[in-house]
Amino acid sequence: MIHMIQNAKDQIAQLTMAAYRSAVEDGTLPEAEVKEAPVEIPKDAANGDYTTTFALAASKALRKKPRDIAQALLDHMDLSGSYFTSAEIAGPGFLNFRASENWYRDVLKAVESEGEDYGSSRQLSGQKIMVEFVSANPTGPMHMGNARGGVLGDTLAAVLAKCGADVTREFYVNDAGHQIDKFAQSLEARYLQLIQGEENVPFPEDGYQGADIRELAQLYYDQNGDKLLRADVEERRNTLAQFGLSVNLPKMKSDLERYKIHYDNWFYESSLHDSGYVAETAEQLSAAGWTYEKEGALWLKTADIMRENLRKAGKSEAEIEKLDLKDDVLRRANGFYTYFAADIAYHRNKFAVRGFDRVINVWGADHHGHVARLKGALDALGLDGTEKLDIVLMQLVKLLRDGEVVRMSKRTGKAISLSDLLDEIPVDAARWFFNSKPDTQMDFDLGLAVREDSENPIYYVEYAHARICSLLRALKGEGEEVPSMADVDMGLLSGETERALIKQLSAYCEEIRLAARDYDPSHINRYLVELAGCFHRFYTACRIKGEEPRVLSARLKLADLTRSVLRNGLALIGVDAPEKM
Template sequence: MSLYEEIKEKVIANLTNAAKTAQNAGDLTFENLPNFVLEEPREKQHGDLATNLAMVLTKQARKSPREIAGILLKHFQTEGTWIQSHEIAGPGFINFKLDPTWLTGVIPQILNQGEDYGKVNLGQGQKVQVEFVSANPTGLLHMGNARGAALGDSLASLLTAAGYEVSREFYINDAGNQIHNFALSLEARYLQQLGQDVPFPEGGYHGEDLIDTVKGLIAKVGDKYLNIEVELRREFLVRYALEEKLINIRQTLADMGVHYDVWFSEQSLHDSGAVKKAMEDMEKQGYIYEKEGALWLKSTLFGDEKDEVVVRSNGTPTYFAADIAYHRNKFERGFDRVINIWGADHHGHVARMKGAMSALGYNPDNLQIILMQLVRLIQDGEVVRMSKRSGQYITLRELMEEVGKDAARFFFIMRDPDSTVEFDLDLAKAESSDNPVYYVQYAYARLCSILRQAEESGYSYSGIPTKEELALLNSTEEQELLKKMADLPGEIATAARLMEPHRLARYVLDLAALFHSFYNSQRVLVDEEDLRKVRLALVCSTKQVLANVLAILGVTAPERM
């Protein structure tokens, strides 16, 4: 827990004690102390912390909020809270101003904890699985996959920093109708490259990469598979292409800084009988019925407008059936929470999947699904049109080659997943303060530059400054910077609780802005030794905090730019 969080907890405890003391003294009447908040006021002039306790007590106490606030302050103990002063404001808020010397404890905490600073134990070791990207291995990764990769990987890192035991997983869709269409597409391209005039299948995959795949195959084996049984030819083509596509997917994601703990095959669920077993168990529970030769799930029980087919009349399980078995498998592996990141077009699938888990005996609340909105690519002020089916789309590899891994990740993490992202290619490449990732990385490089200059000048900045030295950090810029760094553990806890890594992108932008403000107003390498030493400690601390947050976001912290 950070020093700031400790202070807040102490103030909350003392407010609670003040209310109960007032109750025992007969000054206030209430049955149960209602929930109240203690937070930072929006306006700095209102103090460091504010509470609405007096206002939420009004109904029970039958007094005005300002009168209640006065009673609470009469019984409030400030000892051990760092509170310097307090006042009643507006309709009945209680504002607190902290003794600024509390900030002297922030630097020692950061320097002592190093890479661990900011980490919290919110999860207490709970096992969490985050499944993300899981793109069909029938083509190259695209912009939508890029957003899922950045979001999923940073969320997994955030939850790890918050004390969860996290596993990253990629679900390989290597079975079902898409693989059948993949086989037909590959076969058509193979035969066309060997000079045969064959039509391209309806619903096939038009990506140019499939032509490259069969050209590579022909370079190795020629027309070896031209005159063999059709099914054998398709089976080989799919096996060869899947291996190639998965290698490409793995490498592309690795180059983006994304590494998975598990690559899970959909086909393995069919081979093991898990899909069949899940359907049988749900049928026994009365959730599946037969109609027109097919098996249907009573998904209307879970909020669907109509029931869903899980096994077709020809005996082939649908993708939904495999997905049910897959999610059951996740819980069978002992995960306390399962988190999926899906495209917004899967919104209709959420309720039925949660319902299916409930039907199989699992708590549906332990399955959490984050839906991502679309990505629009902007270049020269115009939207770049993309269509995966037609082969006209920007691949993740092309995006990284254009703007780099760091910009690709940061631009996608910056926004709430429920918001459409407009990815501005020109801005992502700009070396200016308008480019958010450049702005943050430049702050880190500038911090490193200051420390290099200090070393070259023979200035020592090792060790923890004394309280007297730390008290010299009394400018507004220094105080704001210290306060922001003190916020980090609380920010990580909140972001993890809400599953919102974009909060950390905002945090690191704010921290960079505060550092740039400090840099522009205060010299670090001053002649006065004590002041120089403590400002160098501030620089070291800021550098550490920036590095810690950028590591969670998967963005490089460059020492030179």
């Protein structure tokens, strides 16, 4: 739970404010209302390890030049017992601080003492958060968007849990509604075609054309023959749909397990309809005055709800009118509830019944128009959807092989599914590459994913871990054991690449915090590549094997702690840390 970068920033803020108060006491600086010093890490290490812009920010309030304020602060600053050896003025009034041996030592002590918990925090402690992701229609195989959403949702959940949240991973099974009707009709047509001939049974114009529908119909026919031929239409369609789901859902679960994704809960849309919860939700919206009936259908006043929310957000009437807002049907004239009505009920269940403080959905970018409407509906129910429901929209995936776009599987000749992809590349490679920044379109290079060189980022990171493990084995064979931090002389780890590596180890906690804050778990990938690079540079510049015992011992400890953080980061993404390559 030790965050050494934050500890350093907090200490600089305290030192600066203490210096300011001391300067006020002896009259060097005037007393004024000034804010606590903002502290950052300079981009160029030549400018120190940390910098504060306090003097620049306080210049107006104190009516003095920033450099004069900075000098007064320096004259009144006591660094004894702190994490810093010196502070100096730079540029127009920056105060730059250089970290002491104590700070570097405490970074390594934190990595050693916390082990697998290093990087954990309590920042989200007490928050009950649901992450709902993939939720693919069970009417066909999972595709590349599901592959990307799967690892983004799973890793985001891991990051949030690392920050202390009580996290639930959920898959919403769309086993009711229009897509299941279409699934049933498609299966029925293919089934009857097997018996009566394709030329004698028309296929629905909007039916599912995939080969998987033919395969399901054939499988049912092989097991049951023509026993549904004389059944009434409703019974036949229901039987075929349930059979199709009984095949598809276990396949989805097994594919996701293979992809190292384990859900806490599979929530079925049909349960909302069967329990009357969708109807009850619509009734609550009606009771609150947010619905009306038109041509036998029940409509939600979506446009009014969104206008109200936009006004609260400060939008002008002219801006609002340009949006061409429309209302939504909740219940059709035939009495059936729409998917939107079920989705509102599902999210109401998350907040009102199961008590989640925050809900995060990972959706494809094509759902963009659905976001504000759903949040607005929850607002209308008094559930504060605008604040408590967050949507991560991910862009499309383009598969490439040798620079060419790939749409078909080499093995099956059909559109590439998650299962096909995992037959072609390792699961860990898929998880690594799909854990990319969600709001950017992704080019997935199948050739790069299996390359064994430094151009492949997962290979580069895993190789760093394996390289350290190999070093530890070799030295253990020579009787050299990894020491405890208490036995390490930090003065022997003062080289440029050694200090850079320790700084990078300290940054792990901050990257986890940023990944949770931004809902962007790809922070971890970028961090690991940088950590691996720092280690490779350290290993090239600083000999370990054959060094004099005290130096060997200190560098060996640094290498072993790097191994620990590499393993932790890879585990967060759901990727193995190999000991041999």
